[in-house]
Structure formats: structure tokens, C-alpha cells
Amino acid sequence: MLVLGIETSCDDTAVAIYDSVNGLLAHKVYSQIDVHKLYGGVVPELAARDHLQKLMPLLLDLFKETKINKNQLNGIAYTAGPGLIGALMVGASIGRTLGWAFGIPAIGVHHMEGHLLAPMLEACPPAFPFIALLVSGGHTQLVSVEDIGKYILLGESLDDAAGEAFDKTAKLLGLGYPGGPAIANLAEKGDNKRYNFPRPMVDRPGLDFSFSGLKTFALNTWLNSNQTEKTKADTAAAFQTAVIDILVIKCRRALQQTGLKRLVIAGGVSANQLLRQQLAIMANQLNIEVYFPRVAFCTDNAAMIAYAGCQRLLRGQQDELVIKATARWSLTAL
């Protein structure tokens, strides 16, 4: 089955073609970072307008490059939510309409299900069941995954998502957008032991997270310091270490509580090299397996959407002739 994937939930316009027999055939991402970095964060209206301009040319490039024509496609998967509603509506309208015009099924995919299944695109994919840590700009969730569509939410952030905490802290420190890579790069030059950031909610039982206090702690640390470049790097390093410690502690707890032996990390923050290292150390200690998507598929992409949509289409699911776009949509509602 050949499935075209379309992703426009936030600030990346992405398209891909996934083949259920031969795997991923091609994928393309156009990043809007240059549009939004002037504002220090994503401007929803500009995101939607840019998707409108970029999606069709990107699709034409994909068809040209793969030499696949519309008659070979068996289905279309587009991101239906959660995300920025205007941005979602671009991909949803085009995806659903192309499905109707080509006479093939179209399916609205949950963006976080896409992230969660992204490691399935790798050479050694995880087997079910597993624990997934989803860490993106909008979500921080620990999910017990029994099978495709069988998700139990074990815990989530009660305030900022981990990626959001990176982005907001970077903004407060005057670093660029997106904040994750900016903090990670600066942290390499810093001493993560100079400041002792709190680890909210780790001394309480449970698997929920709280990250909003860390950005305030970072701001106060910075404002009360000598404000040199060295101090900024030390603040970034201490902040990053605190976020990663919290994520690792909660993953360890989720694995121990459930007895599951596989851990999947996905979403933009899973590109973070220190997080990957620390989780690999933990996996070794607990004698479990840990799986990450390749870095390009940690952040938003359409390969994961084509894959998730393909799995659902193969199971006989498809949507009616409606354009689905939902800004808020719980993974557990699937």
C-alpha cells in the first residue's frame, strides 16, 4: 500500500510517501523557522499562510522526485490534530480533497500518534508493548503502548511541555528560536554544576511532570548573576540537566511500575543528545531496550504521519468525506 503523508500542524510543512512493503520512499520538510524567529516563537497566522504557499510546490517536488503518480497511491494520511487550527486546516483541506479527487481513502492522523510511531521507520523497530515518552513543544507524556491505537496515559506535564520549557527559557536568556537546539548548543560550553536547579515533582509518587518553574528559576538565576556569556552557558547547562534528570527519573519509574522492558522516546526534544545519552545509561542499568527515531524524525515530519495513516488504513479504517482538523485532541481518545 502506498500512502501519501501530509503534516502542517505547526511550523513545518512536510510531505512523504510510505510503502507498506518497501518502507519510506521519500520525505520532504520545509521549515518555517526563518518566518517565526523574528518573533521569538511561532505566529499561528503566519504559519497557516506559509503552509498555504509551500504545501503544493512541496507535493509537486515529491511526486517529481519519486516519479510516483497519483494513480499509484492507495491512500492519504494528513495530520488532523492536535496543533494550530489554521495550520492544520491547510494540510487537512488539501489531504482530504486530494483523496476525494484521486478516488482513494483519506485518514486524519493524530500528530502525537505519528511521533509515537516514528521509531517504527528505523531498521530495528520496537516490538509492542512498550513505554513511550513523548516530548515535544506541545506535549510531555508517558504512555503505555499495547498496540497501534491502544494507548494508556500514565502521566503528563501539568503545565509547560518540556520543549516549551526549552523554548521559553531560551527566549528569557536571549537565545534564538527554537530554544531546544539553542540551549543544547550553549550548554555544551557550560558547567552544569554551577547552579542547582530544582527537579519539580520527582520526590512525589506518580508520573506527572511540571516544568514551568524551571524557566522562572533560570530567569532569576540569570538576573541575579554577573550576566557574562560564561554565566549564560552555565545557566543553560544547569537548566538542561534538570529537565533531562526529571525525564529520566520518570521514565525509570514508569518502566519499574509497569515491568515493561522497552522504552521509546519521540518528539522534538528526543533529538537532544544528552537526553539520549542519559537514557541509554539508564537502559543499560535496568537491562531494557531504548528506541529513538533518527534525528530528522524526532521533530515534525510527514514520514511518521504516512506511516501511522498506513497502519490504520491497513486495518480497514478510513474517514468519511469530511475535513478533520482539531486543535485539541487527546491521544487516549483514539
Ligand code: KG4
Ligand atoms: O515535535 P516538534 O518538532 O513539534 C511539536 O510537535 O511540538 O518539537 C519541537 C520542540 C521545540 O520545543 C524544540 O525546542 C524542541 O522540540 N527541540 C529540542 C531539541 N530539538 C528540538 N529540545 C531539546 N533539545 C533539542 N536538541
Ligand code: ZN
Ligand atoms: Zn510534533
